Amino acid sequence: MSQTLIPTLVFIYCSLVVVLYLRIQRFFFTVFLLVSIFSLIIGVVLLRTFGMYELMQTIESTHTAFWASILGIPSSIWQNHLLIIETVTKEKIILDIGLECSSIFEMTIFSIIVGFCPLWKIEIKVAYIALGLLYIYIINILRILIIVGAVAHFGGEVLFIMHTVVARLFFFCMVMALYYAMLTRDTILFTRKKVRAH
């Protein structure tokens, strides 16, 4: 642990020095960008170190299997992240809920942007991050359910198109809707207040 802790602390310390210096010099966007990137590096590594990747993969696959069963698609979990589904032709198909499918990257990026965006007060940031993470988690399960549903009904041939295009597009649109609803909408209302006060 000390082997990882000391370099991590040194990295955080150095990042902080650079960021603080730039902040004092009022390089706001550079600060925002660097803080976000440093946090992303630290976040990605720490999440991996503490086994969050595997945990998220397991949670997402378990919940997807649960909802798929409720929707009438026979499914089970193998080795925590392999989702086995049965198609209408009784064929068994294994879907690997990998790191990308776990939506952990989207969650990390969203948390960092909301966390460091100077638009909100801290309590609103916490509430938005909590809501946003829950939302991303739900739409990710929906994304996988779209793939699972299509594969269960039409067989493994549709897997590529569903995974690569349809489900991804759905997820992309939903994530953008979240950013719009939280970030852009609040920005417009914030500037409205400012202009009116002027």
Next chain:
Amino acid sequence: MNEIVLFIVIWLPWVVLIVLIDYFKTSIKVLAVLIHFYKNKVRKPKNKRFLLPFISIVIPAHNEEKGIQRCLNTLIKQKYPQESYEIIIVDDGSRDKTATRVTRWKALHNKKMTVHLETYVVNQGKAHALTLGIEKAKGKYIICLDADVVLAKDALLNSVLYFENNPEIDAATGNIEIAWNHDHELIASIKTKAIPRFLAIGQFFEYTNAYALGRYFQSLNNSIFTLSGAFSMMRKEVFEQVTYPNDTLAEDMDITWQLHMLGKKIGYIHNALVYVDPIISLDELYSQRVRWRQGQLQVSGKYCKEIVKKCPIRGRRLLSFRLFTDHTAGFARLLWIPMILLFIQVDLYSFVTVVYAVLLMYVSYILLEGLRVIGMYAISQSSTKVVIREYFWMLITVPFYRFIAYFFRLSGYLRVYIDGKSAWERTGPIIRFVERGHILKKAMAFGIPLVIISTFAFEHFVIGKY
């Protein structure tokens, strides 16, 4: 082989998304513009017989000694009869020789045409200057012009013909293009320097796309986002209902949105070419982009409720669509770029796969620029075509230029949250780094080796890769 399969499976969505969103949007735009352009070319509307009306040109000028004379000289060379237009210059508290230059020019040319010089002793802002000029104007149409632009010889005539032939149009914007052959001194100096040339060509393609395709397309569905501050034209009576505001940084966008809310029809005059000088320093470009974005947010905030209420479809298109692509997608994309590099770190993909993916993305954007250029080229005038042909090869640098502009754009948005004040001019990041050079050198001497060493230590101990 496995890498290639992975590459296709994982990166195809990116390409597909670009194809679906950017390529689809651009293709529709190019097709619609080309169809409209050629249809109108074949069935050229007959100009009605009419006497050319008297028009007013309002030029607000603040510290414009360098460009004002050049602008006035192009006005005197117009194909429009000189007795049929007046020029109203509003000197907005200039500290340089703007007023002297105008007075001297006026003394030389006043016999031929009507030239008025109004003066504010203290700088009041562009909106005030425009309002004063408009109050003095007597013409049937009023053209608001920036003091540093150059007009093509037939710009005034074409603008008036456009309005006379389209009585339903209340306001219109001209076709703004980056000057390339119209200021030899500046352009000659740019041509030999890499960064200024890169910026100028980036802006050339950006402006030509924004007007020849963008404004043209927007005019087809009456959703012009901004009447250009450099050249916009309105019927005199329109100014009884709208005013240039002084509470936002984007007075041109503000007045455009006021017109939309009144249900006015806004057009685009493709053959009224107006040339503006390119910005050749990163700091000036930064200042301009920050101002634009702050203005965009201010106007969006100011009218967000009213515009959706008064014109629901058009209002939503103006408010949500533009902010979605500029602001929402801008912030969402911000961390995906470094995230792609982190994919290597978390052993998701190999270095080669990521490099290929990034290259593919870049190539996709070059091709997208190519698609835009095809559209622009087809409808542009011969002078523009010459520049496009000459600098077509520089299209490979345009996505990089847009990448820089993208960072400046986000910086502008961020400043809205942080800064209490809205300033017309901003000190750019490069000049600030240079100004603080002595402190930076010290900081770099200690900071950079420290960051590099700690990053490697972090990599070695925490990730265990090296």
